[in-house]
Amino acid sequence: MGVQLNIKDEETVRLARELAAEMGESVTQAVRIALQERRARTVQPQRRATAEEILALVRGARAHLKPEFRDQELSLTHGDLLYNEDGSFK
CATH class of the missing domain: 1.10.1220 (Arc Repressor Mutant)
Known part of the structure; x- marks a missing residue:
């Protein structure tokens, strides 16, 4: 059998x-x-994304952001986008 x-x-x-x-x-x-x-x-072998692939994802995601955030520099952190200088939410 x-x-x-x-x-x-x-x-x-x-x-x-x-x-x-x-x-x-x-x-x-x-x-x-x-x-x-x-x-x-x-089930695919794990690999690290290249910087170019990450930037392409970021650029694609930017198209879905509100206009005031879309035009910001890529070097800004999430804190720069979420908080005012005094630490309060934007």
């Missing part, structure tokens, strides 16, 4: 069978490929 996976959720079994039928595969193949594809999308 081979390795087994006992799925007790009816919706999951239905989806696996539908996918297998649509793809012309066995249920085992359909589940294996679906899991491999999801794993490839979600």
